[in-house]
Amino acid sequence: MELLANLGDGFVIALTWQNIGLALLGCFLGTVMGALPGLGPSNGVAILIPLAFTLGLGATPSLILLTSVYYGAMYGGRISSILLNIPGDEPAMMTCLDGYPMAKKGMAGEALSLSGIASFVGAFLATWGLILLAPQLVKIALLFGPAEYFALFALAFMTLGGVSSTNQAKSAFAAALGLGLAMIGVDTQTGVPRFTFGEVHLYDGLDFLVAIVGLFALSEVFIFLETRHGEASGSGRKLEIGRLTPPWAMIKQCTPTMLRTSFLGFLAGVLPGAGASLGSFISYSMEKRLVDKEGTFGTGDPRGVAAPEAGNNAAAGGALVPMLALGVPGSGTTAVLLAVLLSLNITPGPLLFTQNPDVVWGLIAALFIANFMLLAMNIPMVGLFTRLLLIPPRILMPIVAMVSFVGIYGISGSTFDLMVMIAFGVMGWVLRKFDVPLVPIILGTLLGNAMENNLRRAITIDNGDWFTLIDSPLALFLWAIAIIGFILPLIIGAKVKKGMHERRDEEGAISD
Amino acid sequence: MKFKATRIAIIATLLGASALTASAEGFTPENPECIAPANPGGGWDFTCRQVGKSLQDQGLIGSTMQVVNLAGGGGGVAYAEVVNKRSDDNDLIVAASSATATRLAQGAYPGNTMDQVRWLASVGADYGVIAVAADSEIDNLTELLDMVKNDPTSISVAGGSAVGGWDHLKVLIAANAYGIDDVRSVKYIAFDGGGEAVTQLLAGSVQAFTGDISEAKGFVDSGDIRVVAVLSPERLGGDFAEFPTAREQGVDAIGANWRGFYAPGNMSDEAYDAWVAQIATLYASDEWKQIMADNGLAPLDLQGAEFEAFVANSVAQIEQISREIGIIQ
Numbered sequence: 001m002e003l004l005a006n007l008g009d010g011f012v013i014a015l016t017w018q019n020i021g022l023a024l025l026g027c028f029l030g031t032v033m034g035a036l037p038g039l040g041p042s043n044g045v046a047i048l049i050p051l052a053f054t055l056g057l058g059a060t061p062s063l064i065l066l067t068s069v070y071y072g073a074m075y076g077g078r079i080s081s082i083l084l085n086i087p088g089d090e091p092a093m094m095t096c097l098d099g100y101p102m103a104k105k106g107m108a109g110e111a112l113s114l115s116g117i118a119s120f121v122g123a124f125l126a127t128w129g130l131i132l133l134a135p136q137l138v139k140i141a142l143l144f145g146p147a148e149y150f151a152l153f154a155l156a157f158m159t160l161g162g163v164s165s166t167n168q169a170k171s172a173f174a175a176a177l178g179l180g181l182a183m184i185g186v187d188t189q190t191g192v193p194r195f196t197f198g199e200v201h202l203y204d205g206l207d208f209l210v211a212i213v214g215l216f217a218l219s220e221v222f223i224f225l226e227t228r229h230g231e232a233s234g235s236g237r238k239l240e241i242g243r244l245t246p247p248w249a250m251i252k253q254c255t256p257t258m259l260r261t262s263f264l265g266f267l268a269g270v271l272p273g274a275g276a277s278l279g280s281f282i283s284y285s286m287e288k289r290l291v292d293k294e295g296t297f298g299t300g301d302p303r304g305v306a307a308p309e310a311g312n313n314a315a316a317g318g319a320l321v322p323m324l325a326l327g328v329p330g331s332g333t334t335a336v337l338l339a340v341l342l343s344l345n346i347t348p349g350p351l352l353f354t355q356n357p358d359v360v361w362g363l364i365a366a367l368f369i370a371n372f373m374l375l376a377m378n379i380p381m382v383g384l385f386t387r388l389l390l391i392p393p394r395i396l397m398p399i400v401a402m403v404s405f406v407g408i409y410g411i412s413g414s415t416f417d418l419m420v421m422i423a424f425g426v427m428g429w430v431l432r433k434f435d436v437p438l439v440p441i442i443l444g445t446l447l448g449n450a451m452e453n454n455l456r457r458a459i460t461i462d463n464g465d466w467f468t469l470i471d472s473p474l475a476l477f478l479w480a481i482a483i484i485g486f487i488l489p490l491i492i493g494a495k496v497k498k499g500m501h502e503r504r505d506e507e508g509a510i511s512d
Numbered sequence: 513m514k515f516k517a518t519r520i521a522i523i524a525t526l527l528g529a530s531a532l533t534a535s536a537e538g539f540t541p542e543n544p545e546c547i548a549p550a551n552p553g554g555g556w557d558f559t560c561r562q563v564g565k566s567l568q569d570q571g572l573i574g575s576t577m578q579v580v581n582l583a584g585g586g587g588g589v590a591y592a593e594v595v596n597k598r599s600d601d602n603d604l605i606v607a608a609s610s611a612t613a614t615r616l617a618q619g620a621y622p623g624n625t626m627d628q629v630r631w632l633a634s635v636g637a638d639y640g641v642i643a644v645a646a647d648s649e650i651d652n653l654t655e656l657l658d659m660v661k662n663d664p665t666s667i668s669v670a671g672g673s674a675v676g677g678w679d680h681l682k683v684l685i686a687a688n689a690y691g692i693d694d695v696r697s698v699k700y701i702a703f704d705g706g707g708e709a710v711t712q713l714l715a716g717s718v719q720a721f722t723g724d725i726s727e728a729k730g731f732v733d734s735g736d737i738r739v740v741a742v743l744s745p746e747r748l749g750g751d752f753a754e755f756p757t758a759r760e761q762g763v764d765a766i767g768a769n770w771r772g773f774y775a776p777g778n779m780s781d782e783a784y785d786a787w788v789a790q791i792a793t794l795y796a797s798d799e800w801k802q803i804m805a806d807n808g809l810a811p812l813d814l815q816g817a818e819f820e821a822f823v824a825n826s827v828a829q830i831e832q833i834s835r836e837i838g839i840i841q
Contacts (some may be wrong), residue, residue: 042551046581049561060615125516145717146701186586186620191676191839197620200592203585272708328707328728332551339558348732350514413582414589452706456703464658 003131008360013060014369022057023366027373030072035080037217040089040209041073041316042332049340053139059344059359064366066340069331071123071370072275074316078115078309080260083108086217086400090208091276091312093442094284096216098297098304105300108386109244114302115309117251118258121373122310124260126269126317129368130324134353137270137318138325144271146457147331147469148262151478152271153451156443159285159485164322170436178444181206182452189456201416208446210408210417214424215438217404217432222429224397236476244303244382254306255286265311269318272328275447276315283311289485317367324348324360333351533547539786541603544577546773548607549590553585553668556607563607563791566800572790574762582697587612588621595628602783605632610678610769613823618676618840620636626827630779631820633791634772636809640682640743641755645713646736653741653761656720657690661809670718672706672727676839679706681830682743682767683722684837686758689765695837713737726767726808727751741768748810758782760838770812770826772819788816 011017026048033044045066053064077092082099095115102111129137144152157175184195185205196202261283268279287307288297297304319331327349329335341348344354353360388396408421428438455469462468471477529745544567546560557579564577582590587608594606597697608630642653650656660667670681680702684695692698701718703709706727713721714736721737729751731737741747741758743766748755758765775787792815794800804811814822834840 046551049579106754130784145712145715186674188674188704193673200585200588200622203588203620204583272711322711326707326711328705328711335551339561342558347577347730347806349734352728353735413580414584414593453702453704457703458700460701463665465700 002126006357006361008363008364009358010363011368013358013362014064014365019061019064019366020369022061023068023370023373025355026065026068027072027370027377029071030074030296031076031079031374031378032074033069034073034078034092035088035385036407037080037086037088037213037400040077040332042071042336043410044069044073045333045336045340049336052340059341059346059356060068060362060366062340062344063337063359063363064370066337067363067366067371068370068373070337071316071367072311072374073333074123074313075116075374077120077312078119078505079112079385082111082115082305083385084217084220084396084511086220087212090212090442090446091308091315093212093216093277093306093439094280094308094312097284097439098301101298101300102302103389106412107300108389109382110246110302111300111305112382112385113244113379114246114250114254114468115383116375117246117306118254118306119313119378119382121258121377122262122265122313123316123317123374124258124366126266126314127364127371129266129314130317130320130367131364133319134325137321139266141271141322141326141328143474145472146454146461147471148475148478149271149473150451150458150469151482153447153454155478155485156282156285156447157451157480158482159282159289167435170434171440173437174431174436174440175444177449178441178446179451180444181211181441182445182448185203186210187450188453189460196468199416201414205449206420206445207417208442210421211424211445212442213404213408215428215441217400218421218425219428219432219438221397221404222425223432224393226429235238244386245379250302254303257291257306258305258310260290261307261311262314266310266318269315269331270312270321272322272326276312276319276331277443279315279318280308281443282311284308285485318366324352324363329350329486517769523695533587535587538604539780539782541576541783541787542575543602544575545601546577546607547580547582547590547594547604549582549584549587549612549672551581555609555611555771556587557581559607559609559635559773562803563773563794566794566797566803567790570794570797571797572793576727586615588615591621591624591629594774595624598627600778600780601776602779604779605775605787607770607771608774610826611673612774613826614676614678614681614830614834617827618834621834626823629774629776629777630784631823632773632775632784632787633642633795633815633819634770634812634822635791635795636804637768637770637812638726638808639748639810640767640769641721641723641725641728641739642681642683642686642741642743642758643710643713643723643728643732643737644719645716646738648719648738650719652739652756653686653758653763654690656740656775657687657692657718657763659794660687661690661692662675664699667697667720667733668701669720670701670709670712671722672703672709674702675700676834676837677702678767678769679724681833682765683720685767686741686743686763686765688836689758689763690831693794708755710737724808725810729808741765744810750805751807752810768772768810768812770822771809772814785816803841806831 030044048069052065077088078095080086080088081092081095083098083101085092085100087096095440099111186193186201186203265279284307321333322328323334323338329338346359408417458468546564548557548560550556560579567573610661615621644650669683673679687695687698706723709721710731712718739755743757743758745766747753
């Protein structure tokens with residue numbers, strides 16, 4: 001009861017005309033920023049900080065504006081994934097796998113609405129999780145030492161097989177390539193720069209956004225350039241829009257998926273070392289293992305759209321748990337929000353809930369408001385977004401190229417990143433020729449560093465004893481899931497594989 | 513080359529002229545800009561935003577301070593940019609800290625040295641702390657260091673910086689002062705930021721934490737961790753007065769993570785003096801004292817030439833330690 005009273009107080013704080021206006025503005029800007037490749041939630045929030053300060057907003061209104069942008073960007077990231085096969089930000093990457101094939105089948109409207117609903121479910125449940133469980137959940141985060149984190153990342157990679165390719169060896173190659181790219185930069189465990197060739201821009205490693213935009217967006221442009229003669233690309237691009245809202249049967253079919261993945265995504269978000277990308281990734285691969293009996297994942301299965309979207313939005317909510325309760329950001333965006341809190345003289349941490357209840361509950365109420373607003377805003381806008389598909393590629397592709405360049409330059413303001421992006425674009429183009437999936441490369445770069453560091457931390461702490469990796473029940477549990485996830489498909493995989501091979505011919509190389 | 517020199521001369525003349533007209537009422541930056549050499553959310557970003565906001569609130573600058581995040585190379589990208597491309601920008605300041613000095617000392621900004629920029633002023637210091645979990649059996653710093661001395665493998669120390677970074681050096685300074693000769697044997701585990709390191713201390717993965725006082729404060733207030741030593745010359749004020757210093761436990765170690773700014777190397781003297789004066793005014797204000805108190809920043813009041821000497825000294829000291837522990841040859 002006290003909980004509801006607190007929440008009521010939160011709504012009293014949040015429900016003013018000014019705050020609702022800010023939430024509306026934040027949701028809109030966030031959606032747009034999320035949809036643009038290169039501009040992700042963390043940049044979106046960072047860009048708007050000066051606005052919040054210039055307007056002289058207090059703590060709660062600033063947070064409402066910025067968290068609306070955060071949630072909005074998590075919603076928006078899916079739009080370009082589905083329509084263009086170009087993820088708007090890292091967590092939206094997995095949505096490409098089934099979203100784009102759905103759009104190609106003329107189900108773009110349904111995919112967009114369904115992913116909107118999945119986003120809503122994920123974020124909604126995560127916000128409740130945040131309210132009910134935040135103090136308890138912190139204890140889960142404390143169960144994870146370096147060894148457990150390593151097991152978690154290993155699990156992610158072991159369930160990778162078959163996620164995005166018909167050929168396991170190519171998936172493994174792509175993941176290894178990604179892991180290799182993650183080695184670039186100063187090694188934090190020894191302080192030694194690796195593969196930097198004295199280039200100061202490489203000291204911090206490669207920026208994932210640069211890699212994503214290069215691999216997905218630019219390579220798409222290259223493919224278009226290559227095939228533009230004789231309307232060769234026309235066949236892939238002549239898309240029907242179809243209906244705008246998903247039929248009830250589809251929503252019903254996806255409901256268990258959404259509930260399961262919301263839970264998984266939320267858990268991944270709560271772990272400060274994991275984050276939203278891992279959330280959407282594990283959601284997708286677990287769901288595929290669980291329900292994909294016919295091998296339809298990757299060919300435009302609605303559940304394959306609902307899973308990562310519910311997962312990554314739930315992770316976004318989950319990431320607020322360690323930020324508020326421990327003062328430890330679980331993702332890039334929460335790191336920015338943390339900085340905002342600090343500059344507003346609010347110290348997040350174990351005492352935040354007792355010392356600044358107005359801020360916490362105002363924020364939580366704002367999350368609910370933003371969430372409903374985003375749902376209300378996104379469903380009618382589906383019609384508008386799908387018009388994008390009517391733009392002929394000869395106009396669309398230059399725009400994609402332009403947005404990519406501007407977006408990447410905007411992050412760091414350095415031309416070096418543009419070069420890296422172009423290099424990734426060429427690499428993506430070559431790899432697509434060889435039918436190598438691109439998603440595992442990004443996962444490798446994204447998770448490789450954290451995985452390596454946690455392995456080395458665990459080993460160093462236990463003075464070089466490798467058995468430390470299987471020293472706790474939690475670690476053993478994670479390894480068990482990882483091994484089951486790895487072996488099970490090999491046993492029951494023959495049937496699935498057959499289905500996949502039939503599919504492969506009609507999909508071609510671009511569908512990864 | 514000649515062309516470049518002429519161009520610089522022209523720009524300098526123009527800037528000089530504009531500075532002259534402005535100097536009647538003191539230089540005021542038209543488009544004040546602060547580069548935070550890291551992604552949003554870190555200490556440098558905080559320094560830029562907080563100082564920018566306060567300068568504007570107090571009317572010390574006319575327009576909003578634009579904060580630009582120029583991440584990369586642990587600040588090296590921003591440093592190179594300022595030295596190579598914006599060396600005569602009068603409107604620009606850049607956030608810096610002990611981490612900047614550490615990297616300069618270790619030659620981690622390839623080809624750059626500290627005298628290529630003008631060091632403006634400090635806005636406070638974050639003293640280092642060494643902490644243990646609240647339920648730890650270790651009571652004080654000497655007990656901790658004794659354990660390290662007897663069996664270095666028994667204690668893992670977690671910190672938020674990479675090996676050779678400032679969090680690592682702090683614990684080495686303490687170990688060195690206690691008489692541990694081979695400081696390389698101290699087991700240091702690098703995490704991604706102080707918050708993650710504290711979390712691992714709470715999780716029981718490591719036995720001790722080295723970091724800044726501001727990173728530890730929230731957890732000390734909640735009773736989760738216990739500070740065994742603060743690396744300040746004497747006890748700090750306010751909430752922090754209960755922390756024992758390393759010095760009073762017989763370990764003569766001081767480690768302050770100062771926060772401050774540098775400016776481009778060819779900034780005009782008028783602009784340099786004006787920025788120094790503005791930051792000094794800000795530093796002296798009650799509002800800034802409050803911000804320092806709220807964020808656990810200790811006083812460090814150095815401006816202009818004094819600050820420049822302080823940075824030079826700190827670079828020299830870090831260079832010496834780094835050489836001793838073999839990070840640089």
